[in-house]
Amino acid sequence: MSFTIIATWRMAFEGVSEATKILRDNGSASEAIETAIKCVEDNPLYTSVGYGGLPNNVGTVELDAAYMNGDTLGLGAVASIKDYANPVSIAKKLSEDRFNIFLVGSGAEAYAHTQGFERKNMLTQLSNKAWKERMKEIHEKNLSPYDGHDTVGMVVIDHNKSMVAATSTSGLFMKKPGRIGDSALPGSGYFVDSEIGGATATGLGEDIMKGCLSYEVVRLMEEGYTPQNAADKAVNDFSEKLKRKNGVVGAISLVCINNQGEWGVGTNVEFPFVVASDQHEPKIYISNNEDGKKTTYTIANL
């Protein structure tokens, strides 16, 4: 049974391992990706996604998530949602609808409640402590408050050649209440079309959304670029353009898979990611951009 799954950051490893079991047993991309992302959301030690996510500047955890079905282009997203355990599952449920597929804030919470999703206080002692320490640091050292923005994003192709993409994040640490980044935005944080391929991004959402980078990578693969060349070209061309036009560019990393299960990675910072396929068990890689042109990667130690 042929399949490939790619995911952002080292924290995706256990989730990708779970997904791999499902895909080996002929499970669907849809089931695999939801299981994998929930595994990251549920882990309190991963402080940029789901339970134990880092709070905003008033100490509240606000979550963004999305799900896209590459067979139909159906998508669902929630943003700035509080107190629900698995935002990705709410996004997936929304992706089945024709209207009202992207819900934010209290409206998203009201929808989740009517659909029977579990309420949960997503703030842990650990993330509360990190918030208090950061508040103190910011005041004492006059630091920029914004730091940390690691979205878990995944793309999967299953044995039926069905593709899906999904994301989940607590967003920028110390963000303003109501801030949403690229992770919930179609074309920016994720995009997938089973006829072509899929991509997902992580980094400074405010900059990723200025380039619609996940859409751009998929489009380049449609034009005939390999996943690796598509990811490199999208990240490097856009980083260069934004630096030229705006003076500065934030961290941007992208992973992608084409409709043959071949994968690629593009980044302008050091960036770990996870890949598994029918050919091999999940592996963690660390990627780097050496010269502003080409991303290189090596297998990381566990």
Next chain:
Amino acid sequence: MSFTIIATWRMAFEGVSEATKILRDNGSASEAIETAIKCVEDNPLYTSVGYGGLPNNVGTVELDAAYMNGDTLGLGAVASIKDYANPVSIAKKLSEDRFNIFLVGSGAEAYAHTQGFERKNMLTQLSNKAWKERMKEIHEKNLSPYDGHDTVGMVVIDHNKSMVAATSTSGLFMKKPGRIGDSALPGSGYFVDSEIGGATATGLGEDIMKGCLSYEVVRLMEEGYTPQNAADKAVNDFSEKLKRKNGVVGAISLVCINNQGEWGVGTNVEFPFVVASDQHEPKIYISNNEDGKKTTYTIANL
């Protein structure tokens, strides 16, 4: 002084006329577009934008708006915001920041308050009456509740070749609380790069965001398509694809301008729009898609 401004829907006419005066006097694209969109937002007779916008399914007016600067790619957006008179001005203010540029719900309202924006109850007697009548109709006739989704979107190029794009809408009539459409989403409802051109969309946001259509139009112009051919290709290819993959496609209309001030329109329904330039005063056009391939348009009577 050469300039061009294009805008969605007949309701943009007065705003475009105001903007034209500014642009004739060497005003900036930025000032012109904000003035024009505010003019639509402030008019209680236009029931899909700003004051007097149509409410959601619990009778509350929730507004989405965005602003993008084509020189820097700086953008700002608000979504699901209540009780502020001019969402476009809040979005424009956000576009000057590097972090927290897209705010939703109560967080967006808190930001607007701290920035001194005017609070205003955006529900008029007229839109409240329309909501009550629609609720009655839906119950009596078992209708689909969703109808009406006219975003005002504009793209402007000024005498300095600076380009901007902006949108404002109350979204889908009878939407669920917290629902956001394409209008606030970069790449979907709007996109502009002064080196290439800009585009803005209106129609069923849930479908427009599945194709990142404003980004796609700008990209096609970069590839060398005329604005007219870019708009036609983006709307028609995507309408055909979504029908094939998903069985159905909603209303989609797009207007665009390239970096020479040439414009184009693409639509899959009857769609009025407004254009002005240094060569002529504002004119209302009505466009149609005759055969799924080519958009045609004629000047409308006032």
